[in-house]
Each structure stands twice: as structure tokens, then as C-alpha cells.
Amino acid sequence: MHDPKLFQLLTGPAANIRHATQLYSYLLRPTTANHNFADVVMRQFSVMLGGGPGERADYLQRLAPILRQQVEEQQLADVYEKIDLPLAPVLAVMERVGVRVDPEALDRMSHAMEKEVRRLEKEIWKLAGSEFNVNSPTQLAEILFDKLNLQPNARRGKAKARSTAADVLEELSAQHPLPAKIIEYREISNALPKLIHPETGRLHTSFSQTGTATGRLSSSDPNLQNIPIRSELGREIRAAFVAEEGKNLLSADYSQIELRVMAHFSQDPVLVEAFRNGEDIHARTAQEVFGVGPLAQNAEHRRAAKAINFGIIYGLSPFGLAQQLGIEQKEAAQFINAYFTRYRGVKDYLDKILADTRKTGVAKTLFGRIRPIPEINSPQVQLRNFAERTALNSPLQGTAADLIKLAMVNIDRRLAEETLEAKMILQVHDELLFEAPTKERAKLEKLVKEEMEGVHKLAVPIVVEIGVGPNWRDLD
């Protein structure tokens, strides 16, 4: 067959699948956008598929052994057999089960927020001195930079000279009250729930298993991997994702996952020791950058520190860090220096990754998943720089993806074996969301923690944080 998830959705469980050519194709070329049967056939045989079922079957017969051999040659058979293929039916079931939403709550919010957006729009028009489409960056730029003659900081590149992005508006708000209103307008209009709720009261996403270059999943129609969590307003939307009566939502999220993978790969003694001692690197960075101790830190501090930690290990420049923190480039450069002085092994590892990837042209995860990065040897500076940062990120992001996929397969099996009613309903890159009868809480918590933390032994402990509650916002 070609697409095992689709097969499961249409036909139900199938035992003994050998060839899933869609997954073969993806494992061989994860950076290719399309893995439709017709596209794969086109790439392999340079023919347009006519559409007849006989022709399809015929090409499938020819295609499968060819791709299979390539998969074996590239040592991808293990990832295929142990991770991606068994995951497909698990994803199909998750899609079919869906997640319950509270339609009234969403409607209430929609109405209230639309009203507020209308009010802000009028205010904005008044401050601007004319009516215009606030949603149009082009029109907004004319108002800000031509009509009101506001001056953006000169240090921006010329390509984005007339950007109206939030951080620019923030700077401009010193000169005029309008930019702040725009920010507020966008905050609300962005949070406006656009989720359509069906009669069943459950929302069904579609997980793509072949949609990312690193091995992560993606979610669409609707995307349930980017439900707001940062702003108070956005969190209202998250609260509309609820458990059925008599049930709980249980969320299990890996702690500092890619940093732990980094510790494993790099063997950096400071990082390894930190994790063995149960330390929180995100909190530590928050402490250093914002000068707030762990107890005084809020979610925003830690979130910002997260972006700094991952930014630095994935090639963030002094320019970028200065931008993120609103500090001088010199100070940012010193911070990055100090960072790699402390985690010297991380720096060495990153250098080695670059050298390796230049040699092989391929990034590889712990489990052998590959991502070709030929641009790393490009003579074009910009292309090469991008490729280098990609090479730094892919093995870590990809390994984290492999770990949770494997855990999902194992959890799915155990839920069946131990006949729990609990259902796995969402995956958000390093988080799994379950819906389960309140009675199953303790059992499920133990099972999930065991399987996620024990999925594979690393040089540092893998830790999972679990939250349980009536909706996706209020968990403890």
C-alpha cells in the first residue's frame, strides 16, 4: 500500500503491512514537500499517473521493492519498522477520536472579542485621521511611515524597512499612541477563535506524518499544535478544549527535551551533571538574564529563557540575541561567549556536527533518521549559513521527534493490553494529551510516565511533567 494512515481510516486495522511507499518516500527524502502516490511515481519513473486502478496497482508493485531497497541501503529500515510504520494506525485512531470542545464557550468569546476589535478599529481610525484596513500591512505602513512620519530604528535591514511587526510597533509606540493600539488590536483579532465546531462537539485534526524535514509530525485542518497558551486571552481558547463528563484530560510533556538530547549527544560535563542533579536550565537562564530567582519567575520569564537557550545552541547571533532581549550587541556577544564557555562540550559538539555534515551532506538522528542538507557545501554564503543552522538543529529536533513517536507506539500497545478506556488524542511535538475516565487517572499517569521516560536510555534522565484537569488550560 501507499498511505498506511489512510488505509487504517478507510478499512480499519491491517495486519502485516510490509510496504508503505509513502513512508519509504518520506524517509528517503524528508525535505520533499509531496509524497502523494502520483508524485512519488513521477519522481521514480518520470511518468504521469493516469488514474486507473490497474495502473496504480501496477506501479505500486514496481515502486515498493525499489524504495524498499533504498531504505535498506540508507539504514532506514529500523526507523521504518519500529517507529513510522507502527505509528500510522495510532495517528489514524487519534484523528478519528478527536478532541471535545465547548462550543458555547467559543461562541461567547468570539462575540465578545469581535465587539472589542470593532471598538479598537474605530479608535485606530480616529488616531490615524482616516479609515483604512488595519489588517493590511501595506496600508498600515503608509499611515505610520508616510502620514504620521514615524521613524523606525535605522538598524533594520532595508528589506524590512517598513515592517509593521509587533516588535517594530513596540519601538514606535514611544513616538505616537497609534502603534500600541495596533498591537492591542492584533492581540485580540489573533486570539479570535476561528475553530469551527461540528455537531458531534469534537474537533478532528489531521496529522501529517510526512510533512516535516526533521521527523516531527504536523497538524492541520485545523492545526491543533498551535493552540494559544501565552496570553491570558489565548488561554481562554485553550480552556475550551475539555474532557467529557466523568473524564479528565491528562497532559504529559517532556521536560527541556532537546537540551537533554543535547546533553546526551555532546556529553558536555556541566550539562550532563545539571540534568543528573535535576536542574532546570531554562530557569537558570531566566535567572541570569532577568535576575529573577526560581520562585519569583513567571511563565513568561521561563518561556523567554527557553527561546534564548534554544536560540543560542542553534546558531543565534549577537544581533539576534540583542534584538530578542533589547540589549546591546556587545553585551549579547558576551553572553553567548559565556554560555559556550560554561557548556564548552556543547560548542565542541556543534563544531563537530558541522564538520560531519559537510562531509556527509546529511543530518542524522539518534535512531538513524536522515535529512539531506546539500546546501551546507554551497558557495552561496546565505544558503550555506542557513544550511549550517539547519544542520545544528535537525539531529536534536529529529531525535526528540523519534523519542515521542516511539513512546506513542508503546503507549498505544499498553493501553490496549491493559484494557484502559483512556484515549491518546493529541500530540504536540513533545507533549501527549489523553482523555480518560477519572477513575483511570492513577493508572494512566503511571503508564504514560513510565513509557515516555523509559522510551530510550540516554546519558541523562528523561523527565516528563504530567498535568491533569477538566480542560487543557487548568491542569495540575
Place this chain on the structure above:
DNA sequence: GGCGCGAGCCAC
């Protein structure tokens, strides 16, 4: 009505 693109912004 739909496609493709860039800007902007949500999440991990």
C-alpha cells in the same frame, strides 16, 4: 471563486 505569495503571528 481560487491560486500563489509575503507579512504577520500562533505553537513547539
Place this chain on the structure above:
DNA sequence: AAACGTGGCTCGCGCC
């Protein structure tokens, strides 16, 4: 000169 990575969605805009 460029200047963390991985995604998807909405919108405006130009176009067919």
C-alpha cells in the same frame, strides 16, 4: 551581508 530551528493559518494583494 546576514544574523536560532520546525511547522500551519489568516489576511491582503495581484492575478487568472
